[in-house]
Amino acid sequence: MKIKIIITLFALVWIGLIVRVFHLSVQSNDYYETLSENNSIKTEFSAPVRGEILDRSLEPIAINELGFKIALAPHLTKGKDTERLDHEIAYLKSMIPSLDAEKIAKTYKMQDSYYNHSFIDVVDFVPHETIIPLYSLMNLRETIQISPSPKRLYPYGSVASHLIGYVSKANQKEIDTDPSLKLLGHVGKNGIEKYYNSYLQGVAGERHIKVNAHNVEIEELDRTPTQENHNLVLNIDMRLQNYIGQLFDKKVGTIIVMDVHGAVYAAGNYPEYDLNSFVSGISSTEWNALMNSVDAPFTNKLISGLYPPGSTIKTGLGLIYITSGVMDEYSTIFSTGSMRLGNRTFRDWKKTGHGVTNVSKAITESCDDYFYQGALQVGIDRMSTGLIRMGLGKKTGIDLPNEFIGTVPSRAWKRAKFHKPWYQGETLNTSIGQGDFLITPFQMARFTALMATGYLPIPHVAKMIGDNPYTPVPLDVLTPTEKEKLPIIQRAMKAVCNDPGGTARSFVSTRFPIAGKTGTAQTTGIAQGVKERQKEHDMDYFKRSHAWFTTYGPADDPQFVVTVMVEHGGHGGEATGSIVSAIYNKLDELGYIKKQ
CATH class of the missing domain: 3.30.70 (Alpha-Beta Plaits)
Incomplete structure (x- = not known):
């Protein structure tokens, strides 16, 4: 019996060995043949040359240094x-x-x-x-x-830094998302460089070769060339971009020069920073200086800075009022310089008031009383819905990364955010662009283009992507009644800059009439970080209002929008009028203004 058991075990072992040998030599042949082939065939990748970025005149903005x-x-x-x-x-x-x-x-x-x-x-x-x-x-x-x-080089240094962005070494998270970055090494980190990174970086080439056991190449099997030099042409004119930087010398804020169809000819966020510092790795000293500056130079305020719009929204709000069904262009109020609501007094910027005021006079002279009283008749729901439809408190769709949304206050917004009821006093604050009302400068430029043409454009920095023009179609957002009444608002905006009572009349000196709206937006407080970093005697500066002046021109044939916002600049027209005037005159000098 024992002998039978031993023989059986012996037979089972041999059967197992035979099965294993059969599996290794026959059934696993394809697997090990593939493994052997992978060990002998090597893939080499060749990095593409990153595409250059050019301005509208094909002036190099971002190039590759050999x-x-x-x-x-x-x-x-x-x-x-x-x-x-x-x-x-x-x-x-x-x-x-x-x-x-x-x-x-x-x-x-x-x-x-x-x-x-x-x-x-x-x-x-x-x-x-x-x-x-x-x-x-x-x-x-x-x-x-x-x-x-090749190494990325920015010939203009800090000029248009927030539009162009920069490339820098890819981190592990970026490599995990896009394995080709392990080969390329650098990736767009901000601005146009980031938004169009996949296009600019191109596609790596591949070369399959056979190697021996010592990793020595025996022969080339096939080759796929790189897809590279994907150049990008922008709408930006660097002559104009340089010029607006000189105008904004030592000021903090933003400038946007855009045609009424959304093409961005120049846009500055000040102060700027040198893009070349980031290519090979910025020093800790430079980085700390940028991050700790009270002027936040590293923040792209054009699309990520949130500011109360002040009186600049009175143009669109006036259009909402006169098409509401409860007010029209003939409706008037009597402005005394203040308005009492409950136990609080809401004051007009003009202490003596404006007297009998309709929508045209209210926009021309920026009468707060008119918008206070109108707000109580029209209501916050109709106001907020209309302003959002006109492009405020929502992304513009611009081809730049990290765009913020902003806030147009409403009952629903407050209930969702704070779980609290809405008060009439908040409606009055909203009517003059204050309170929790926050927008970006590009939202304001787009809003102004809507007032100029009746269509809401999509701002775009890129002009040509390869051989393809980039021309996003403007949105048709106004109601038929709003389109019919829009000329009333346009005439009032022209009066702001040209009539004796206009809030910008004394500060505009253009070669042709323009139209616009000033705004003085009060700051609600000073951030704790600013308090800690700023000298005590400079604190008064941070308590001053932001100055807005948003315009289009020529007034009777709108072609361009110029929007300027000076942080803590004080009165809108006074702080910005000369800058806006100089920009329109420069546009004329460069041949961009087409005369009728």
């Missing part, structure tokens, strides 16, 4: 033995003294491993003029590999 990167062969260290690595680094230092030996060693050791058979990049960029005299000699060394590596 240079090279240096890589060292793997396995130059064995355990703690770094003699070979030290020798190669010493050689590199002898050829290019400016190299950082410590940084090279650290970079190499982080990537070197037994499993890595590829050269290791240790120097990202060496200028063309530096490497060319040394190229032949250095390239003779088997342990050194030199290959082209």
Whole structure:
């Protein structure tokens, strides 16, 4: 019996071995053949050259500086033995003294491993003029590999920095999202560089080669070329962009110059910062200076800055009033300079009041009383719904990343956010663009274009994407009645800049009539961070109102919108009138204003 058991066990073992051999030699043949092929066929990727960014006259805004990167062969260290690595680094230092030996060693050791058979990049960029005299000699060394590596360069430095954005080294999170960045190394981090990153960076090329067991190339099997040099042409005119920066010297705020169809010819967010500082890695000193500045230069206020609009919204609100069914263009109020509601007095900017006032006079002279009393008749629901439809408190759709929404206060908004009821006093604050009302400068520029043409454009910085024009279609958002009554608002906006009673009349000096609306938006408080960083004697500055002046011109043939907002600038027209006038005159000088 024991012998039978032993024989049975022996037979089972042999059967198991035979089955396993059959599986390995026959059934697993395809698997191991594929594995062997993968071990012998290697894929090499070639990085595309990033597309350039050009202004509307094809003036380079973001280009690629020609240079090279240096890589060292793997396995130059064995355990703690770094003699070979030290020798190669010493050689590199002898050829290019400016190299950082410590940084090279650290970079190499982080990537070197037994499993890595590829050269290791240790120097990202060496200028063309530096490497060319040394190229032949250095390239003779088997342990050194030199290959082209363009570096992003911004010829204008800080000009239009918030529009253009910058490229910088890709982090691990970005690489995980887009594995091609491991090859490319850099990615758009802000502005146009980020928004159009996938187009600008192109597509990597592939090369499939057969190698032997020593990783030596035997033959090339196939090659796919890179798709590169995807250039992007913007609507920006750098002559105009430079000019508006000079006008805004030492002020804090924004300027937008846009045609009435949404093409952005210039836009500045001040103060600006040098884009070239970010390409190779900004120093901690520079970074801290940007992040700790009370003027927030790193924030793109054009699309991410939220400000109370003040009286600038009275144009659209006036249109809502006179088409509401409870008021029309002939409806009047008597302005005494203040209005009592409950136990609170709501004051007009003009202490003596404006007397008998209709919508045209209310916009021309910026009569707060008219909008207070009108708000109580029309109601917050109709006001907020109409203003949102006109583009306030919502994204504009501009081709820039990280655009903010803003807030047009309403009953529903307050209930959802604070779980509290709405009060009539809040309706009055909203009617003059104060309280919780917050918008971005580009929302205001777009809103002004709507007042000029009756259509709500989509702002766009890009003009041509490759060979394709980028012309988003404006939105038709006004009701038939609003379109019919819009000329009333347009005449009042023209009067703001040209009639004796207009709030901007004394501050406008353009070569042709323009139309617009001033606004003085009170600040509600000083942020704690500003209080901690700003000197006590400068605190009064931060208590001053923001100054708005949003315009279109020529008044009788709208072609351009110019919107200026000066942070803590005081009175809208006084702080901004000369800047707006100079911009229109520059547009005329550059040939952009078409005369009838």
